[in-house]
Amino acid sequence: MDSEVARERALDAAEGLFYARGVRAVGMDEVRGASGVSLKRLYQLFPAKEQLVVACLDRRDLRWRGRLAEYVGRHEEPGARVLAVFDWLGVWFAEPGFRGCAWINAYGELGPASPAVAERVRAHKAAFRAFLDTLAAGAGLPAALGGQLFLLAEGAMVTAGVTGEAEPARQAREAARVLLGAAGVSRPAPRR
Template sequence: MDHGPARERILDAAEELFYARGIQAVGMDAVRSASGVTLRRLYQLFPSKGALVEAYLLRRDARWRGALASYVDAVDGPAGERVLAVFDWLGRWFAEPGFRGCAFVNSFGELGGTAPEVAEAARGHKEAFRRYVGELVAEAGGSGATGAHIALLAEGAITTAALTGSSGPAGEAREAARLLLAAAPR
């Protein structure tokens, strides 16, 4: 039995609903209805809501980081421009309709204390992002500390953009990252 298309429809529906409304506000019946699968099929593929949430977060992580890397990889210029491109990509993301901040922070805030799989997915996502930014900064000649600082700028921009409903924090954080790169010991 091919579960691929049904699984993808369920994950698409879960991602849209969980991100827009929050995980606790969305029941399995809402996911079933939005995905067009039977409740039986839903539970065959995801035996619990926790399993669905974990699959949603893991897929979102891969997609989010993949989209960011594709954007940054397309930058033709010095390594420092690739670092700054992270903030350009964030600005585009912040301007998307329905932007609600970081799905991992939102999920952790809702369930992190009671759902170890959510906490692990959120921590894994943040650590992978921090490593990625650190690698970009290292390619630009910056130190590990500078990479950590720039990753924190990006995280702050994500949170501020979510709270203010503005894409402006991406540009502000980009400028701060530019200054950090310029001042970084080589």
């Protein structure tokens, strides 16, 4: 097995295990067993578990933000694009095996002890915030609204992760709709 195939198998296995059970609960030997990559090769690819965690977060970030942008991009009206973020969160929260935000989970487990993980979490959250700021600007909204939308989305993520329910996305969407209306965006219809 060449290095790229081994790397992808290791990342697939580690990401699934870390997300389902937590980073600290999963050892490198378990990643080896789930991936079929020898322990020697695994440590050649990722000399430390922290490097494997960072690589998983980086790869997941690209997929997560890509899926979000693709979903939001289906909407033409700027206000609808903002609200589509919360619709997408609801779809994500309802996925089988949803266990909250991988970056919040990783930060909760490792952030204070791992500057590399903390940096990746901050970078992901900053990119998400910038995406919301861009959507808000595109809808002609005050600059401060991007931060408010960010807090609504992040609160929904944490709440959905804790409760295991998709309802926080709908509640955050309704709050975002009220914010848009208060900012002068024509009142988008409530989602049915």
